[in-house]
Amino acid sequence: MALVPTETRWSTAAQIAAAVNAGEVSASAVIDATLARIARLNPSLNAFTAVTAERACAKARALDATRDKKKLPLAGVPFAVKNLFDVEGLATVAGSKINRAHPPAERDATLIEWLEAAGAVLVGALNMGEYAYDFTGENVHDGPSRNPHDLTRMSGGSSGGSGSAVGGGMVPLALGSDTNGSIRVPSSLCGIFGLKPTYGRLSRARTFPFVVSLDHLGPFARSTRDLAISYDAMQGADSNDPAHADRAPEPATPQLPRGFDGLRIVVAGGYFKKGASPEALEALSRVATAVGAKDEIEIPETARARAAAYVITATEGAALHLDRLRKQARDFDPAVRDRLIAGAMVPAVAVTKAQIFRRWYREQVLKLFARCDAILAPATPCTAPRIGQQSFTLDGIEMPVRPNLGIYTQPISFIGLPVVAVPVPLKPLPIGVQIIAAPWCENIALRIAHALETMNIVAAPTPPALGG
């Protein structure tokens, strides 16, 4: 049956590209339907801060006029990006009021260029926590992006608009950034798939930074295959990001059918179970049982790793914004400003100690991968908190939500390991599980995620309130 434009809302990127390539639907029709959907849903979800309609329509028309678009793996697929990506003609606001005074970007971020080279069509920029220093998805300037499964709840941050837009069926594909968990936390709370690749794998050129030594970029989608296709389209050499690794592309999509046979999969114990809600543990248990992961492994000194990541984040973030703090402190989100001012006051010895510990911790964790191929851990300690909720209780201790939603993601991105966050469709709210692999082994995490999806253990649930 032909795919008609109005039915593309819950279609995957792969399905849309196949339909466009088969001539069952035009790219223009897909984009027109997407733009209409964004106009209808954004007042509720508040995911988009800018819609690039004119550009998207022009790109779609050009695609429709292209004779060999069958070679494009993302032909006609609409996507959007966290608003810290440069989009030609737009100021790169990075969730802030201050950056609105910046001149419009003169060129797209590298990853946008490469997705569009694969046939995808940019339709807009997405809401985010100010300067990415956030796990909630709230933004004092633009308002909170909302959880598609319950509009009174957080989308998760800092890539909250990315989670909301993909989880709410506005677009099948979005890009975000992850410094300490900002792809994996919104994926978990919004019930979608997210990939945080190995540090240095995907180019960050022409995106606004937060903590350069920890920043990663990656995709959100409603299927593992879409993560893999977009990830493959974004691999490649780019000298414009100094941290970008000099590695040949390693396509993951062809690896997906291999499943998890022969892989040694274990569950992270200790730190990763302490404080986890019953929902987080139930999701972990379902995934572990499905892949036959019976053994638990203790990642050493995880709490200290999280502490070190916290210190590096506070201080590098403060260094980035020092001049803006001096000149425009009142224009920041107060919650971000107060954390950054505090970060500026942390003695340098603390940062060096944290970086020394980082190298030691990396060596210890890499040794674990001699005994296993992948580690399972919760993505967030709980399902989506309510918007505005200031504190929650983890392991009997009341603590602030904003810095602590990422307690399970922060120690992993600290050493740049690749992770796929998979959604377990619990009722009434979904929650994610991290599939963690050794550096440069994205394909292993994606294979496991794909197999779990085939087994119906993980899935991006359609939000009942938003319907089809």
Added chain:
Amino acid sequence: MIAQPGANMTEPLDKFIEAAAVTLALPLDEAWKSAVKTNLDVTLKHAATVAEFELPDEAGPAPVFKA
């Protein structure tokens, strides 16, 4: 200066924040001080957690500059 866990930093931390704000030319509205102090206290406790872990003098930091 890395705070030790459990140390009573209330008064020294207040003084440190005042001095650091002046030294670093950072604005510090009276209304912001409490939140800045809370955040700095948490960060210094994390720093202390890291610092108390003993590593050999030869251990090098993670970022390595290459000429």
